[in-house]
Amino acid sequence: MTTLAQALPRRRTLSLGWIRRYVLTVYAALALVYLFLPIAIVVLFSFNNPAGRFNYTWQGFTFKNWTHPFNYPGLQGALTVSIKIAVLSSLVATILGTLIALSLVRYSFRGRGLTNLLIFMPMTTPEVVMGASLLALFVGRGVVLGFLTIFIAHVMFNISYVVVTVKARLVGFDRHLEEAAMDLGANEWTTFQKVTLPLIAPGIMAAALLAFALSVDDFVITYFNAGSTTTFPLFVWGAARVALPPQINVIGTAIFVVAVGGMLANIIFQNTRARRAGLAKD
Amino acid sequence: MTDLDLTVTRRQLLRRAAAGGTILTLPGLLAACGGSSSSKKATGSSGGGKKQLAKTLYFSNWPLYIDINEKTKTHPSLAQFTKQTGVKVNYVEDINDNDSYFGKIEGPLSQGQSIHKDIIVMTDESGLPQRMIQLGWLEKLDKSAIPNIKNLIPAQQHPSWDSNRDYSLPWQSGMTGIGYNPAKVGGEIDSIDQLFDDPKLKGKVTLLTEFGDAIGLTMLANGDDPAHVTKAGFDKAVKRIKAAVDSGQIRQFTGNDYAPLLAKGDVWACMAWSGDLVQLQADHPGLKWVQPKTGAMIWTDNMLIPKGGNVYTASTYMNFYYTPKIAAEVEDYVNYICPVAGADKVLRKTDPKVANNHLIFPTKKMLDNTHEIDPNAVNNKKYKQQFQALIGA
Amino acid sequence: MAFLHRHKWVTPYLLLLPGMAWLAIFFLVPMVYLGKTSLEQGLFPTFTFQWAWGNFHDAISLYQTQFVRSFEYAGLATVIALVGSYPLAYWIAFRGGRWKNLFLLLVIAPFFVTYLIRTLAWETILADDGVVANTMRHLHLLGTNGRLLATSFAVVAGITYNFLPFMVLPLYVSLEQIDGRLIEAANDLYASRWKAFLRVTLPLSLPGVFAGTLLTFIPAAGDFINAQLLGTPKQYMIGNVIQSQFLNVRDYPTAAALSFVLMGLILAAILAYARILGTEKLTG
Numbered sequence: 024m025t026t027l028a029q030a031l032p033r034r035r036t037l038s039l040g041w042i043r044r045y046v047l048t049v050y051a052a053l054a055l056v057y058l059f060l061p062i063a064i065v066v067l068f069s070f071n072n073p074a075g076r077f078n079y080t081w082q083g084f085t086f087k088n089w090t091h092p093f094n095y096p097g098l099q100g101a102l103t104v105s106i107k108i109a110v111l112s113s114l115v116a117t118i119l120g121t122l123i124a125l126s127l128v129r130y131s132f133r134g135r136g137l138t139n140l141l142i143f144m145p146m147t148t149p150e151v152v153m154g155a156s157l158l159a160l161f162v163g164r165g166v167v168l169g170f171l172t173i174f175i176a177h178v179m180f181n182i183s184y185v186v187v188t189v190k191a192r193l194v195g196f197d198r199h200l201e202e203a204a205m206d207l208g209a210n211e212w213t214t215f216q217k218v219t220l221p222l223i224a225p226g227i228m229a230a231a232l233l234a235f236a237l238s239v240d241d242f243v244i245t246y247f248n249a250g251s252t253t254t255f256p257l258f259v260w261g262a263a264r265v266a267l268p269p270q271i272n273v274i275g276t277a278i279f280v281v282a283v284g285g286m287l288a289n290i291i292f293q294n295t296r297a298r299r300a301g302l303a304k305d
Numbered sequence: 306m307t308d309l310d311l312t313v314t315r316r317q318l319l320r321r322a323a324a325g326g327t328i329l330t331l332p333g334l335l336a337a338c339g340g341s342s343s344s345k346k347a348t349g350s351s352g353g354g355k356k357q358l359a360k361t362l363y364f365s366n367w368p369l370y371i372d373i374n375e376k377t378k379t380h381p382s383l384a385q386f387t388k389q390t391g392v393k394v395n396y397v398e399d400i401n402d403n404d405s406y407f408g409k410i411e412g413p414l415s416q417g418q419s420i421h422k423d424i425i426v427m428t429d430e431s432g433l434p435q436r437m438i439q440l441g442w443l444e445k446l447d448k449s450a451i452p453n454i455k456n457l458i459p460a461q462q463h464p465s466w467d468s469n470r471d472y473s474l475p476w477q478s479g480m481t482g483i484g485y486n487p488a489k490v491g492g493e494i495d496s497i498d499q500l501f502d503d504p505k506l507k508g509k510v511t512l513l514t515e516f517g518d519a520i521g522l523t524m525l526a527n528g529d530d531p532a533h534v535t536k537a538g539f540d541k542a543v544k545r546i547k548a549a550v551d552s553g554q555i556r557q558f559t560g561n562d563y564a565p566l567l568a569k570g571d572v573w574a575c576m577a578w579s580g581d582l583v584q585l586q587a588d589h590p591g592l593k594w595v596q597p598k599t600g601a602m603i604w605t606d607n608m609l610i611p612k613g614g615n616v617y618t619a620s621t622y623m624n625f626y627y628t629p630k631i632a633a634e635v636e637d638y639v640n641y642i643c644p645v646a647g648a649d650k651v652l653r654k655t656d657p658k659v660a661n662n663h664l665i666f667p668t669k670k671m672l673d674n675t676h677e678i679d680p681n682a683v684n685n686k687k688y689k690q691q692f693q694a695l696i697g698a
Numbered sequence: 699m700a701f702l703h704r705h706k707w708v709t710p711y712l713l714l715l716p717g718m719a720w721l722a723i724f725f726l727v728p729m730v731y732l733g734k735t736s737l738e739q740g741l742f743p744t745f746t747f748q749w750a751w752g753n754f755h756d757a758i759s760l761y762q763t764q765f766v767r768s769f770e771y772a773g774l775a776t777v778i779a780l781v782g783s784y785p786l787a788y789w790i791a792f793r794g795g796r797w798k799n800l801f802l803l804l805v806i807a808p809f810f811v812t813y814l815i816r817t818l819a820w821e822t823i824l825a826d827d828g829v830v831a832n833t834m835r836h837l838h839l840l841g842t843n844g845r846l847l848a849t850s851f852a853v854v855a856g857i858t859y860n861f862l863p864f865m866v867l868p869l870y871v872s873l874e875q876i877d878g879r880l881i882e883a884a885n886d887l888y889a890s891r892w893k894a895f896l897r898v899t900l901p902l903s904l905p906g907v908f909a910g911t912l913l914t915f916i917p918a919a920g921d922f923i924n925a926q927l928l929g930t931p932k933q934y935m936i937g938n939v940i941q942s943q944f945l946n947v948r949d950y951p952t953a954a955a956l957s958f959v960l961m962g963l964i965l966a967a968i969l970a971y972a973r974i975l976g977t978e979k980l981t982g
Contacts, residue, residue, distance in 0.1 A: 402945075404945040404946050404948075405945055408944070408945050408948075411743065415743050440743065508843070508845065508848075516946075550930075550931055550932075555930075556848050556930065557848050557929070557930050558931065562927055565818060565821060565822075566821070566847075569821070569822065569825050569826075569827070570825070570826070570827055571821075571825055571826045571827070571845075571847060686741060686742075686947060686948075686949070689946060689947045690947055690949075693939075693942045693943070693946055693947055695931070696931050696934075697925075697929075697930070697931025697932065697933070697934030697938060
């Protein structure tokens with residue numbers, strides 16, 4: 024320990040600072056490991072080679088699930104539907120929810136308390152009654168059940184989550200920055216565009232991710248309002264009665280890899296662009 | 306002609322009931338305001354009317370319950386149907402639980418609307434096929450289009466809830482018995498009593514959440530007849546199960562999620578479905594499935610024609626399925642119990658392993674030892690409440 | 699825009715309109731229908747409207763145990779999630795750098811694999827004869843005949859795991875906004891790192907704490923699937939009751955009444971919670 028203490032430059036903050044720095048990183052790493060522990064099993068079992076239809080115990084290694092991931096008719100279609108709905112519904116829900124959050128935090132108006140209440144209510148309602156009641160509405164109206172109704176349902180339950188998440192960001196937002204922009208001659212719209220929006224962007228991004236996750240994994244509400252359309256969770260739950268092919272693991276892993284890969288590529292691309300811009304300036 | 310009259314009267318009654326009962330509910334109000342424009346009222350349901358095949362057959366079934374060609378990703382038997390009759394099949398696997406599916410379709414059906422399906426498949430054990438007949442939500446089969454109905458195995462010809470097979474035809478059946486791991490148990494099991502009473506099995510036993518299976522098997526173990534459930538018999542079964550739950554003998558109540566637990570050894574003995582063990586045995590040949598000596602339960606997934614479905618086309622398909630060669634093709638993949646006589650003979654030539662598997666083609670002796678649950682008991686609200694309270698909800 | 703300048707009071711309503719309209723049509727209308735159902739009585743499929751307030755009384759008295767249990771499990775899961783997620787969210791916010799969005803994606807990535815598959819994986823990890831259980835027995839953290847699955851532990855662990863992203867993301871959102879210079883200033887004024895955290899960071903992150911706890915607790919209280927797959931009948935929650943009353947028993951009035959009681963209890967809890975934390979400023 025003495026050698027280390029000598030080796031490290033003395034800093035103004037307490038000398039235990041470096042331990043603290045690494046403790047936090049180690050903890051974060053462990054937390055991510057915890058989050059991914061079951062995923063590791065899922066990935067592992069995507070290489071499993073069961074003789075039967077279930078994928079419960081390890082039976083041997085194979086690549087054939089990866090070379091034929093769509094062996095089950097309906098699996099690919101279900102996946103496509105899930106992704107499309109998740110992207111669309113999280114997009115719409117994020118926009119609608121952000122607008123609501125802005126109005127709730129920035130303005131005091133009559134009906135604010137009631138609005139807050141209405142935002143919380145969908146989250147408190149058990150999925151089975153919410154799904155069935157919505158179905159009753161669609162049926163009573165003669166709406167054809169399918170992609171559209173699933174989309175409507177997903178936006179509906181996602182709005183609340185977006186509002187609460189974006190509010191957390193807006194509440195701590197420093198209004199002085201906006202005031203400064205306006206003092207410098209920007210009108211409200213420009214201020215919003217160039218000051219507010221970029222600063223609350225992380226909040227909006229997080230809300231969109233949350234909405235996406237909720238949509239892609241939803242089962243009960245989707246089940247009632249899907250008509251004959253099948254989403255990925257519906258397919259899995261349905262198939263599970265007679266089989267759990269490793270292809271399901273393959274699909275799950277693949278989506279995850281594609282998403283992470285895409286994000287990584289985006290970051291690297293932006294880093295390169297920033298670096299080039301920085302170099303260009305010099 | 307009598308059939309026609311009855312059908313019309315029932316439909317009128319239904320519409321009146323729907324109008325009266327649901328007018329007070331918002332959807333009812335909305336529907337009355339003209340929302341039923343898209344509803345297809347019962348077409349082609351009057352027996353003897355049109356004998357024209359529709360262009361498409363809308364068939365809803367449970368997932369992975371029909372043959373699949375993994376290379377071409379099609380369903381060969383359905384392709385053959387299309388080739389033979391020119392009818393395309395819109396096959397959707399959107400049924401994964403009887404009660405949930407019923408919850409989905411009861412809205413439109415209760416208002417006299419069609420659910421745009423020609424064939425749906427539901428389990429008799431859920432009591433729902435009986436319920437749907439009572440509610441008038443099913444069309445009668447066009448038996449004149451189903452000469453192959455003679456191939457229906459005798460054990461399935463007269464179920465208590467549809468004794469003439471007027472509304473239903475079996476798709477596949479399954480038996481509920483005891484699945485167990487002889488290595489962990491340290492021997493053989495052949496009685497439900499052992500599940501309840503053997504202290505060695507404490508915390509290693511699961512029962513099914515299915516009313517028919519849990520209550521049925523327990524009643525059989527108590528010496529009562531599940532095909533005619535009496536209050537005394539029911540109470541006795543509930544008491545026995547409750548004692549086992551309270552003592553911790555029963556680990557959980559499961560749907561088919563007992564399968565991974567059994568495979569991994571977390572569960573040593575459980576109420577299990579025969580078809581599951583067929584699949585598990587492929588990877589775990591040590592696991593066994595037996596009929597309890599007091600009797601096993603048998604359940605059947607039935608093809609039904611909901612109101613508004615095209616009876617003639619649906620019946621034509623059913624006739625097609627009841628050809629032994631076709632049934633054998635499906636059976637070779639699905640591996641539950643085939644209701645079509647003669648399919649085993651076909652399979653003996655093409656896939657003898659399946660043909661000789663008693664869990665897929667049970668012997669007469671085995672079939673004689675199976676029992677069905679009294680659908681009236683399943684549909685009895687008080688019994689249902691008590692059972693749900695028993696399993697914790 | 700000029701119109702808006704003159705009638706500034708319109709702006710909040712305009713912002714609210716699209717989202718609230720969506721909720722009004724697709725949530726409120728079904729809820730009114732559900733409310734009517736809760737006051738009906740009868741046997742499926744004929745229920746008649748009877749102002750049956752007794753349904754609510756029955757709901758509370760019959761299922762008290764499950765209500766209490768649900769709040770206990772949800773509360774426990776929320777606290778564990780909060781304590782467990784805070785450092786992770788902190789790390790992503792302050793140390794994540796350019797990779798912040800990637801880490802956020804990683805946090806929700808488990809959702810790409812359906813719930814059933816995730817839970818099956820946990821069942822493999824926590825199997826009676828698995829590494830984890832055996833190690834715990836070895837360390838005497840678990841009795842020789844003890845097990846991890848089909849216990850309250852498993853149910854709470856399942857709830858916590860599956861709602862973790864709901865806690866991490868709002869916490870991150872709030873933490874990321876904190877100006878690092880405020881913490882530096884605190885340090886300059888001789889506050890220790892810990893004191894700086896307690897006096898500066900933590901209070902500034904309270905909106906995120908509030909949001910995260912709500913987004914975790916509320917849906918967790920109504921959850922049913924974790925108890926169903928990972929628990930015994932002794933662990934079943936009110937969500938399981940509502941599920942079975944609705945789908946199996948088909949007693950729609952009871953299911954509806956139970957849903958409203960649950961909703962009311964949760965909303966009351968939120969109100970109390972907000973008051974304790976010191977509302978308006980924090981919650982908007």
